[in-house]
Amino acid sequence: xxxxxxxxxxxxxxxxxxxxxxxxxxxxxxxxxxxxxxxxxxxxxxxxxxxxxxxxxxxxxxxxxxxxxxxxxxxxxxxxxxxxxxxxxxxxxxxxxxxxxxxxxxxxxxxxxxxxxxxxxxxxxxxxxxxxxxxxxxxxxxxxxxxxxxxxxxxxxxxxxxxxxxxxxxxxxxxxxxxxxxxxxxxxxxxxxxxxxxxxxxxxxxxxxxxxxxxxxxxxxxxxxxxxxxxxxxxxxxxxxxxxxxxxxxxxxxxxxxxxxxxxxxxxxxxxxxxxxxxxxxxxx
Amino acid sequence: xxxxxxxxxxxxxxxxxxxxxxxxxxxxxxxxxxxxxxxxxxxxxxxxxxxxxxxxxxxxxxxxxxxxxxxxxxxxxxxxxxxxxxxxxxxxxxxxxxxxxxxxxxxxxxxxxxxxxxxxxxxxxxxxxxxxxxxxxxxxxxxxxxxxxxxxxxxxxxxxxxxxxxxxxxxxxxxxxxxxxxxxxxxxxxxxxxxxxxxxxxxxxxxxxxxxxxxxxxxxxxxxxxxxxxxxxxxxxxxxxxxxxxxxxxxxxxxxxxxxxxxxxxxxxxxxxxxxxxxxxxxxx
Numbered sequence: 001x002x003x004x005x006x007x008x009x010x011x012x013x014x015x016x017x018x019x020x021x022x023x024x025x026x027x028x029x030x031x032x033x034x035x036x037x038x039x040x041x042x043x044x045x046x047x048x049x050x051x052x053x054x055x056x057x058x059x060x061x062x063x064x065x066x067x068x069x070x071x072x073x074x075x076x077x078x079x080x081x082x083x084x085x086x087x088x089x090x091x092x093x094x095x096x097x098x099x100x101x102x103x104x105x106x107x108x109x110x111x112x113x114x115x116x117x118x119x120x121x122x123x124x125x126x127x128x129x130x131x132x133x134x135x136x137x138x139x140x141x142x143x144x145x146x147x148x149x150x151x152x153x154x155x156x157x158x159x160x161x162x163x164x165x166x167x168x169x170x171x172x173x174x175x176x177x178x179x180x181x182x183x184x185x186x187x188x189x190x191x192x193x194x195x196x197x198x199x200x201x202x203x204x205x206x207x208x209x210x211x212x213x214x215x216x217x218x219x220x221x222x223x224x225x226x227x228x229x230x231x232x233x234x235x236x237x238x239x240x241x242x243x244x245x246x247x248x249x250x251x252x253x254x255x256x257x258x259x260x261x262x263x264x265x266x267x268x269x270x271x272x273x274x275x276x277x278x279x280x281x282x283x284x285x
Numbered sequence: 286x287x288x289x290x291x292x293x294x295x296x297x298x299x300x301x302x303x304x305x306x307x308x309x310x311x312x313x314x315x316x317x318x319x320x321x322x323x324x325x326x327x328x329x330x331x332x333x334x335x336x337x338x339x340x341x342x343x344x345x346x347x348x349x350x351x352x353x354x355x356x357x358x359x360x361x362x363x364x365x366x367x368x369x370x371x372x373x374x375x376x377x378x379x380x381x382x383x384x385x386x387x388x389x390x391x392x393x394x395x396x397x398x399x400x401x402x403x404x405x406x407x408x409x410x411x412x413x414x415x416x417x418x419x420x421x422x423x424x425x426x427x428x429x430x431x432x433x434x435x436x437x438x439x440x441x442x443x444x445x446x447x448x449x450x451x452x453x454x455x456x457x458x459x460x461x462x463x464x465x466x467x468x469x470x471x472x473x474x475x476x477x478x479x480x481x482x483x484x485x486x487x488x489x490x491x492x493x494x495x496x497x498x499x500x501x502x503x504x505x506x507x508x509x510x511x512x513x514x515x516x517x518x519x520x521x522x523x524x525x526x527x528x529x530x531x532x533x534x535x536x537x538x539x540x541x542x543x544x545x546x547x548x549x550x551x552x553x554x555x556x557x558x559x560x561x562x563x564x565x566x567x568x569x570x
Contacts, residue, residue, distance in 0.1 A: 008301060009394060016395070017305065018298040084396060086403025092543055095406075099550070107404050109294060109396035109507045110301075111369060114409050116394040118371025121380075124399050125415050129442055132410070151440045157414055222394045258377055265384070 002069065002098045003078045004085035006110025010223035011040045012048040019108045023049050026078035030056040030068055032091070034167050036082035037187075037245065039223055053080070057168050065097050072103045087112030113247055116221050117160055120228055121262030126254045128152030130160045133193050133248075135186065143200045149250060150208045156254035161197075163188035163246050187244035190217035190229070194236035194248065209233065212276045214251040216263060217241050231268035232276055239268060253281050287354065287383045288363045289370035291395025295508035296325045297333040304393045308334050312360035315341040315353055317376070319452050321367040322470075322530065324508055338365070342453050350382050357388045372397030398506060398532055402445055405501050405513055406547030411539045413437030415445045418478050418533075420471065428485045434535060435493045441539035446482075448473035448531050472529035475502030475514070479521035479533065494518065497561045499536040501548060502526050516553035517561050524553060538566050 003022045008014025015023070023029055031042060033055045038045070046053050056068065056079070068079065085091065085107050098105050118124050129152060131145040145161070152159045166186040174181045194215065201209060211234035219227040219241035229239050236248070260277060267273035288307045293299025300308070308314055316327060318340045323330070331338050341353065341364070353364065370376065370392050383390050403409050414437060416430040430446070437444045451471040459466045479500065486494060496519035504512040504526035514524050521533070545562060552558035 006396065011303075013303040013306070014301050014394075016293060016299050016301050018296075020302065021298070084400045084403060086406075087400050087409060092406055092547055096543065096546060106509075107507070109299075109401040109404070111291065111394035111396060112400035112403075112409075115369045115372050115397035115400040118369060118397075119392050119394070121371075121377055124372060124397075125417070127415075128413055129440075130410050130412075155414075155436045222392070224391075258381065261381060262377055 001076045001104045001106060002072045003076060003106050003108060004091065004095070005078050005080050005108045006084040006087070006112070007038060007080050007082050008110045009038075009083060009113065009116055009221055011038060012045050014111065014222065016108060016110060019110065020049070022076065022108060023078050023080070024051070025076060027071065027075035029053045029078045029080065031080045032056050032061060032082070034058045034061075035165075037165065037167070038082050039220060039243070061091065061094060065094050068094070069098055069101060069103060072098065073101070084110050084112035087114055111222060113162065113221060114160065117218060117247060117249065119221060119226070120216050120218055120249060122158055122216075122249065122251075122255070122259055126156075126158055126252060127160055128155065128157030128252070130162060132162045132164070133188065133196060134164045135166065135188060136196050136199070141196075141199065141203070143204060146200045146204055146208060150206065152252060153208050153250075156252045158252040159250045161193060161248040161250065163190075163193050163248065165245070188246065190219065190241045190246045190248050191237050191239055193246070194233045197250075198233055198237065209250060212272075213280065214273065214276050216249040216251070218247045218249070219243070220245065221247070228266045229268055230263045230266050230273060232272055235268045235272065251281065255281055286361045286389045286391060287357050288361060288391050288393060289376065289380070290363050290365050290393045291369040291372070291397070292323060292365050292367050293395040294323075294368060294398065294401055294506055296323060297330050299396065299507065301393060301395060304395065305334070307361065307393060308363050308365070309336070310361060311363035312356065314338045314363045314365065316365045317341050317346060317367070319343045320450075322450065322452070323367050324505060324528070346376065346379060350379050353379070354383055354386060354388060357383065358386070369395050369397035372399055396507060398447065399445065401506050402503060402532060402534065404506060404511070405503055405534055407443055407534065407536075407540070407544050411441075411443055411537060413440065413442030413444055413537070415447060417447045417449070418473065418481060419449045420451065420473060421481050421484070426481075426484065426488070428489060431485050431489055431493060435491065437537060438493050438535075442537040444535045444537070446478060446533040446535065448475075448478050448533065450530070473531065475504065475526045475531045475533050476522050476524055478531070479518045482535075483518055483522065494535060497557075498565065499558065499561050501534040501536065503532045503534070504528070505530065506532070513551045514553055515548045515551050515558060517557055520553045520557065536566065540566055
């Protein structure tokens, strides 16, 4: 049996009782470690589980999936995924490969940022499609996300923006020379995301949002030091949300007065918040 | 401190380690029991937690919130919510009331149907806004959900439809006579939902979807007997998915060939699936 086990969002105690039972009895335990991270390291997980964990990087999952699945017809293999196993990243290739090999699959769900973001106080019913923001470079500033946000904005919906992480990436030079030397990990901040969004709006100039559009920055959702900040995109370009992981919500117009009360509590500046709110956001009460 | 603790979706072992620690040490433990249900009863939870649990019905949460919050300035009160505390239903009134009273609040996230539905193999990125389907009556067939689906369909997105549950409802007669006699609980099935959707399409006739549109029925997501069925809406009106809870996904056009492979596996009928797929759904590969 292949078990896909969600770990939740913050630390080693966010695994479910059901998930922990699987981890304790599985033959081998893999930790998917390239699409998201917990806020604790592998050693802490191993101490908590009382057993060793094999880190599965992108190469292993995408090319070495048969290695992961080896023996799973007879024994239990646990594949641990930060968040929910079918949350932001679906490991559908791995599952399809397991199916081909006649391996049974079970999923143990857990919190995903895509639902836990509800902690910001906005109804999940009013979120449109989620988008991803990658790190821009001098020459590569993909803006397809902007089209998705435009669709959401046009029908009044909020957009959850998931921010890029770069783990175990090689520099172009090292990649070309075949040297397995990896850059230090990078995690996009709310401030970087807000700046990139404004950069794209400047380029595309379709008025989907602007410097005084309201957004919420979220950091370390589910952790004891979870932090939420509401403000204009311009304000958020200067906000320091602390350690990763960060996410951002661009506010849609379909909001409720109660939601306004809720998010105003963590506004960078109540006055700019109110000004932007009355200018751009209708409320139904 | 008020702890909002997510219970996940299926049974008593879906709580997280962190959540269970809170439940074990809290002064009082409430179980929100009217917007969703676990697949096990209160007694099973109490046996697992080793303590008693107070069932919080709608009346208590909406009118008696001060009773729930009593003493929470000094002691820990746990408010258990099936799924994620801020998932399909945000208990924002309770949280705002706690804030007014100067009570600190912590949330312990867990799986929500809004992310766990990813187990159907469709990327969550391609879901639009979620809608709710209520039980139609002879005289009341609200179709505002249809407008929401229309928006999603127009931009190629999937729609998750959450199905009505009626717990502790009074008949009109008992309500008028002030008799606290409650009807047996009712849980909408995938078949009922599909039939109501086709009923609305007949009424509204805007061609948002039709009898041969593809959808996925999901039952008991996260439980050992989780069931997924793909088929046309017409086929789904006749499908028996077993015990509650059920949900439905109306397929959008923004699908990937890999996703097709994944869902075809649980098609009611491979031939009608293929016919509808090639007629209505583009795939990007």
